[in-house]
Amino acid sequence: MKLISKILDIADSGVLLNKGDARSIGVVEGARLQVKNHATGSTVSALIDTTGTLIEPGTIGLYGLTSRALSVNDGADVEVWEAPKPASIEFIKKKMNNERLNAEETRAIVRDIVNESLSLPELSAYVTANYINGMDMDEVEHLTLAMVETGNQLKFSSRPIVDKHSIGGVPGNKISLLIVPIVAAAGLKIPKTSSRAITGAAGTADLMEVLAPVEFSAEEVQTMTEKVGGVIVWGGSTNIAPADDRIIIVEYPFKIDARGQMLASVMAKKYAVGANLVMIDIPVGRTTKIPDIAEGRKLAREFIELGERLKMRVECAITYGDAPVGHTIGPALEVQEALAVLEGATEPQSLVQKSLSLAGIIFEMAGKAPRDQGYLMAEEILRSGKALEKMRQIIHVQGGDPTVTAESIPLGSHMHVVNAPESGYVVELNNRSLVSLARLAGAPQDHGAGIRLHAKPGERVDRGAPIFTIYADRAWRLKLAVEEGRRLMPVLVEGMLLDRVPTEYRL
């Protein structure tokens, strides 16, 4: 069918058809249209939206990416017909029918995810089918390799290459800011790609961004790692295992994490940076992704098996996840706390011990330290100032200011101290409420926003003593967080009034 182009100022790819024309072509919303520029003969395939009113019959709306790919202007003639469905649709259907997929089929699906040939509803069917029908370890291996192949890869000339990953769910988990420099200071290479927070208060990339740029290409990551031994960058700009970025979109509303997909997405990122020694941090607790130790051990075994198949040595640390790591939540606050430890602070214990334990495991895996001596080696490197020196090199190579100190990190200028309403022991920190509060205060976008805890579970506080401080870069953000704090009650002190009707509880 011949139609007249109308360029629509929408950044996406896609076309908008009049409902009558869609019927005439025999396509529905969500199907694919082949669009040919009559003048040049160039052809693209695009997903279809339909409208009853906006687009006249005989006209076709072209979104930004599609009109540019075709190089057509308003009023140009195009020829359209229904595009063949990508072959991967049949493979998704196979998975829906609970059949196993082979390597080729999985590769076809992942390729179509990455080049956006699959629509989000189609991708959702795939993710749902994986969630319900599960994947065996062969399929997980194929998915991992397909995710690797469809993105960039680093190729280092020497071994070992080390990497670490935290499964997530624990606020304040700033350990990468300590582990990466400690490990690199020992002469190991650790090209750490990390994520930004979507629903959290700060991802590792958000933290590092306080100190230096974090957006680099895969080549730059490799060059910088070769130069100083380690980096801490945002994975999103490296195009490493990019399939995951789209999968997350359809998983997000259900907060599902199909086990096989999670294994594949973590390990694909490690494989793609060339890592052969991988340390996985599995925080266990009621508010994390893994509710108990038995489940944590099971996941650990799966990571290890997948690693063996991929010729990567994997060790897992099952860690405590029911309270924040350290005393701070939010980009600048966390960076300040981590830098202070690099500069010599011996507190907070939860941060120092977790970081040294995990770095120690890496040293033992790499043969840098004998069994059970890794922790001491990591501690020695931290105490000697070598880790601080290495962190400064990393900041410098990424384009930040290497003379930065913990004290110089600017925190939010608006603060509110919350005092204990009763004397007693702190019995609980609610991870989710703490994260909500930090986000309300502006984290992760406002670097200075967040929460500093003055007491942790088991500590005694007196009535009127500060239990936490909220920081914000903007006054109205602080106000929002303070108001909401009354409702969220992120810190529970034994004996504290939990509710009062009508609510008048003074935070």
Place this chain on the structure above:
Amino acid sequence: MKLISKILDIADSGVLLNKGDARSIGVVEGARLQVKNHATGSTVSALIDTTGTLIEPGTIGLYGLTSRALSVNDGADVEVWEAPKPASIEFIKKKMNNERLNAEETRAIVRDIVNESLSLPELSAYVTANYINGMDMDEVEHLTLAMVETGNQLKFSSRPIVDKHSIGGVPGNKISLLIVPIVAAAGLKIPKTSSRAITGAAGTADLMEVLAPVEFSAEEVQTMTEKVGGVIVWGGSTNIAPADDRIIIVEYPFKIDARGQMLASVMAKKYAVGANLVMIDIPVGRTTKIPDIAEGRKLAREFIELGERLKMRVECAITYGDAPVGHTIGPALEVQEALAVLEGATEPQSLVQKSLSLAGIIFEMAGKAPRDQGYLMAEEILRSGKALEKMRQIIHVQGGDPTVTAESIPLGSHMHVVNAPESGYVVELNNRSLVSLARLAGAPQDHGAGIRLHAKPGERVDRGAPIFTIYADRAWRLKLAVEEGRRLMPVLVEGMLLDRVPTEYRL
């Protein structure tokens, strides 16, 4: 967060956020945003698209329906925050976890489908979970009733109300144009809502549109049915069981038909028009939805059980589906063929017999004819001219010209006759190829386009004798169909050369 509106000329509902702002709010593409008009205080919820370039940070793009619902103009201040997920997300997740849903949970899902609170990827997860995990008959009943409740319903004061439905997949299945007037001529009420073809050559609504308008509200359908006993209208404009329209969008790429959903969607439409006697036509054959008679019987039993639960009497006819019904495919051609039968033609047998059999079953169900006498009663009504008279009343009440005759129906003015390449028996008509050909010629949008078969399976044709004719309203459409006809080979004559390399087979 406060943002400045930018109205986007897109008919849909939704908002377009800068990726940075989306992060700041803590939302991803596909999540929901609550948007508040600062001036009026009115608030709407909308699904989120994100862009890196089109929308500046601090600005929010509002699509047509959303900007209108908020009554904001370009540059107006709005306040935004992440909208709570609809409760139905948790129920979909329950189904993904293979738990049964109760009536309330199903109702919440269907309500959110209809008011578009669920995004298409979320709906896709629901449909996929239903497909994989299945539904028991309780769940199917709940789904049926939820689909009924979320749309319009007809309330007739008298009983019985009759309805019929064909499961589909057979081209040329114009039987409703005969069954409705025959049944109504006997004094029964049959408010027939029907569909337009999406991938077929002509739905019943496409056929009736050749004779009269088909777009009516539910109230109009009821009034017209009360007046003349029957109507043949397009279901889409009645808002009867509208959930199905959105479900179809996500099922379409996979051509899946989750059994429970199919049962529910058919029976919801019958229930909503108030039908208590329902006749279901189940065409069986390799190219239909039901491959064999055993499968057809199983489906029939499910329809009957669901009917009993809903206090509707259901009978099913398992019919032959491997060849078109009658000799014509395409709107005007099919209407001409059906009208000719109403006017007295005794051919084609496949059409006359199928229509009379099914109308006969309805008469027996309604107690109008004794067992095994329904066919004769239907035949009598047809032969007497009462069915023709009733059809004219139906055409008239819907606003068409009641003096129409078979001969007066305009067919496509461009024709191409395809002759038998060899003498022999017709061994096969390929339903899918015939439909493709009719669509290429312009059906269903071009009413005059379609195919007339001159021979059906088992008939002998001599070399050079016409085997079928392609009709088109437009010359270029005919050319397209003729060219493609060589490749599609919709009619196979025994002894005919099936392929030749290089291809030179003369159609």
